[in-house]
Amino acid sequence: MSPIDLALANILSPMVLFFALGLAAALARSDLTVPEQVAKFLALYLMMSIGFKGGVEVAKTGLTARMVWVMVAGGALSLFIPVLAYGILRRISKLSAIDSAAIAAHYGSISVVTFVAGTQAVAALGLPYEGYMVALAAVMETPAIVSALLLAHRGAVRDGADVSSQESTSALMKEIALNASVVILVGSFIIGWITGPSGLARIAPFIVDPFFGILCLFLLDMGLVAGRGMREGLKHLSWPVLAFGFVMPLISAVIATVVAWPLGLSLGGTALFITLAASASYIAVPAAMRLALPEARPSIYLTLSLGVTFPFNLTIGIPLYLALAALVAAR
Amino acid sequence: MQTHPKKRLELIIEAPALNRLLDILDKQEVSGYTVMPVLAGRGRQGRWSRDGLVGMAGQMLMVVCVTSDHRVPALLEAVSKFLARQIGIVAISDVEVIRTEHF
Numbered sequence: 001m002s003p004i005d006l007a008l009a010n011i012l013s014p015m016v017l018f019f020a021l022g023l024a025a026a027l028a029r030s031d032l033t034v035p036e037q038v039a040k041f042l043a044l045y046l047m048m049s050i051g052f053k054g055g056v057e058v059a060k061t062g063l064t065a066r067m068v069w070v071m072v073a074g075g076a077l078s079l080f081i082p083v084l085a086y087g088i089l090r091r092i093s094k095l096s097a098i099d100s101a102a103i104a105a106h107y108g109s110i111s112v113v114t115f116v117a118g119t120q121a122v123a124a125l126g127l128p129y130e131g132y133m134v135a136l137a138a139v140m141e142t143p144a145i146v147s148a149l150l151l152a153h154r155g156a157v158r159d160g161a162d163v164s165s166q167e168s169t170s171a172l173m174k175e176i177a178l179n180a181s182v183v184i185l186v187g188s189f190i191i192g193w194i195t196g197p198s199g200l201a202r203i204a205p206f207i208v209d210p211f212f213g214i215l216c217l218f219l220l221d222m223g224l225v226a227g228r229g230m231r232e233g234l235k236h237l238s239w240p241v242l243a244f245g246f247v248m249p250l251i252s253a254v255i256a257t258v259v260a261w262p263l264g265l266s267l268g269g270t271a272l273f274i275t276l277a278a279s280a281s282y283i284a285v286p287a288a289m290r291l292a293l294p295e296a297r298p299s300i301y302l303t304l305s306l307g308v309t310f311p312f313n314l315t316i317g318i319p320l321y322l323a324l325a326a327l328v329a330a331r
Numbered sequence: 332m333q334t335h336p337k338k339r340l341e342l343i344i345e346a347p348a349l350n351r352l353l354d355i356l357d358k359q360e361v362s363g364y365t366v367m368p369v370l371a372g373r374g375r376q377g378r379w380s381r382d383g384l385v386g387m388a389g390q391m392l393m394v395v396c397v398t399s400d401h402r403v404p405a406l407l408e409a410v411s412k413f414l415a416r417q418i419g420i421v422a423i424s425d426v427e428v429i430r431t432e433h434f
Contacts, residue, residue: 288347
């Protein structure tokens, strides 16, 4: 399949079309909404399902040295990408060190929803992937915060700003590591690992069969959220910052492709590795930034990650990452 | 019926800051507090609404506690130190309670 065929197949999939419906409805100021508690349930269901299935795959294959290397590589990427993102933002925009560092943290961390969408794009092509990619998503969530806080302090000292905080980095990392999506994802992964294929067979009617329909409904809600973010937030973004929202995932994807090369992952696994590196957080990191860098403006970092990068990754990014993965994945 | 004078603290804060604020209230030995969600409002940075938020960032909460006069100075100092860099509103008012031993 050529990259264009991949892109077309992805854009015309029910999940992306439902996302587009939500986006269009929000931009047109429709009163369509998904109740907050329903959206929370949908998110919990998706994390539980994807985590459990990942654990079952690991139960089949067992622990491998490659798994450890993949975790190390993912953690290192999460530490390094913020440094690069920060440097780019400081050169192309007039954003302060604190705003730049807060944005950088989002791009170093990951979006679980983009990851889930990636797994479905990979599955739609009949490509298997390593079950432990779920654990990688959890590993890549927090290191970016550490990099970003160091960058913010260094940059703020240079700018003469005060960012002395009572927040301890370890407390913040603990909070992110224990946020709901990580706990349900990793917890379900472990349960799937323990119970294996027989456990999956018992709950498959609940966690396998309805998965795709529920993902569509969830992405409809995400489209609504992203659309509202775009409607109200885009005015806060200058052109260079807006361009950053499209270009940074591509830069991260290229770096992740190079890093993935020697890891020997399958095509599906490589595509997910790249997707994770290219995604930007919009749930865990914004909350952490409100505590650690409250001077940073959410109207910029949240709009950029949720209103620009998330829709880009969902529609165009994932097929591109699949095409990149095809260049380096193990045959 | 006899009533007793107390102070009521009303704090509107960002949701991610809640646990830290509650820790401060616990350390100051406030006898109780109530946390309430708030729906929408307008502040120095314009209007905000709970609708359509995907995480805790951007959500606001209200914490109300009633306490004795003598606890207020230390409590305010700790709270204002914490909120120095956060978005937040702190209001104090005089109230009357029926059961003084609860505060």
